[in-house]
Amino acid sequence: MKLPPLHALMCFESAGRHLSMKKAAEELCVTSSAVSQQIAKLEDMTSMRLFIRSARSLELTDEARIYLRAIRPAFSQIAEATQRLMNEGKPNKITISCTRGFAIQWLLPRLPVFEKENPGVEVQISTTNRRVDLLSEGIDFAVRHGTGRYPGLESECLLNDCLWPVCSPRLIPREHPLSSALDITRYTLLHDEHRMDWAIWFNAVGFSGADTDRGPVFVDSNGVLEAALAGKGIALIRSALVRDEIKNGSLINPLRVSVDSPVAYYLVYDESAVLQRMSRRFRDWLTATAAVDRNEYPV
Secondary structure (H helix, E strand, O other): OOOOOHHHHHHHHHHHHHHHHHHHHHHHOHHHHHHHHHHHHHHHHHHOEEEEEOOOEEEOOOHHHHHHHHHHHHHHHHHHHHHHHOOOOOOEEEEEEEHHHHHHHHHHHHHHHHHEEEEEEEEHHEEEOOOOOEEEEOOOEEEEEEEEOOOOOOEEEOOOOOOEEEEOOOOOOOOOOOOOHHHOOOOOOOOOOOOOOHHHHHHOOOOOOOOOOOOOOOOOOHHHHHHHHOOOEEEEEEHHHHHHHHHHHEEOOOOOOOOOOOEEEEEEEEEEHHHHHHHHHHHHHHHHHHHHHHHHOOO
């Protein structure tokens, strides 16, 4: 693969972004003539006209506009990777994006262990339900709920445990567990915004008569959990997210049945995120902690 000179690309990117040879020269600390010469080299190499020049304006050709849009992410990645490399050995800050429910139910209860083992590390948690752009938003890691296929990014499975129906023992006494999936349909079903987990669960246990469209819908799984704790219905939640509630008895699995789900929680990151030693340590701690959780929950 023949790559163009980096300096020529930098001149083209800057001039294309500013639509000005003068502003590009000021940004790169060179002369306008030097910028023009580098762009001419790039035009000769590609056999393509990149700019339409006039006395008062500078415009990109259609081909150059497409080329500029294509190479900009590469410059952003180089800058981001260089910044991470330069930060090695300096005060450490790690940013992770996840839903509010995942943060409250899984990450925050476990995070003090990492912080105790790594004093001085600042872990910033950004909670959102939208899919973030890791590089442009300066996010090191994200936790996503899906199938694990994220083009251009690394992904590692964190939680792929079972879906449990859970409720308060005030709603269904522990000494009177349910006997079948039919019994569950007699109670209010609690849903998160995706509404798909109950349909998956009933299908997996071989029950086709359930109306899974009924019941309140919450913005995230944290709202579902709070409603279940308050005795407002039965929630369907991954076992790892209700470990403490099951242990202390505030929630029970009234049917003693769990099913696998086709989606899981994945740790997602650009490979440059682990250039820093502490970022690698944080990733390894997350995956190791999740591995322990996956083996810890009896039905």
